[in-house]
Amino acid sequence: MFELFGIQVTWRVLLDIGLVAFIYYNLIVLVRGTRAAAVLYGLVVVLVVYYISDLFNLYTLNALLGEFLTSLFLVVVILFRADIRTALSRVGTKRFWSKSKFRDDTLDQLTLAVMNMSSSSTGAIIVIEKNVPLGDIIERGIELDAKVNKELIETIFVTETLLHDGAIIIRRDRIVAAACILPLSSKLRGQPMYGTRHRAALGISEGSDSITVVVSEERGEVSVAMNGRLTTSLDEIRLRRVLKNALGR
DSSP states (O other): OEEETTEEEOHHHHHHHHHHHHHHHHHHHHHTTSHHHHHHHHHHHHHHHHHHHHHTTOHHHHHHHHHHHHTHHHHHHHHTHHHHHHHHHHHHHOOTTOOOOOOHHHHHHHHHHHHHHHHTTOOEEEEEEOSSOOHHHHHTSEEEEEEOOHHHHHHHTSTTSTTOSSEEEEETTEEEEEEEOOOOOSTTTTOTTSOHHHHHHHHHHHHSSOEEEEEOTTTOOEEEEETTEEEOSOOHHHHHHHHHHHHTO
């Protein structure tokens, strides 16, 4: 215990402050760059207006905002139900001490396959599972159990094969499923340069911590979707760097 500015500070106080700071930091990280961030800013504005209305005795406005804020918890749950579900699934499966099981040779095979398909403008979508399980997605596809290699990946996405229309799921060093149907994101609507594959890649990244690689059938462009964001126009060097950083290599 020590004294700071005349206040007795104990280890419990420090622990309390540390936990609150940790929670707020992770909340900011979760909503940063998402639609939830814009809604939170709106709620902050409402709180500021409520305080000002109370300060200047604006009774009607203060009463209306007071009624709204009494139902704030319910409003937040309704507005953020999908975001809350995603956040809880990530927190529940987060392993702070675990290391990536993705081997370097697996990354090499995946990168080579993607760049070969990019050169031939072969459309593809490849999902790498991390901590959030994708069992429900896998069950709706064709289950496999094969080592990741570029020949197999390229063969799956040849348009003449029955498995090409959908995503493959990679878990650690194995291709566990093909022809998987992914949820579509509401983003990218009205942008004709991005099709169903890109919306599916964003959709699965919004509901899990997975990494999804997309090869455009029209342009051969390589993109990666993570955390509801799409990184486009990747060459081999940038793709390898993005995947290594995302997988903690």
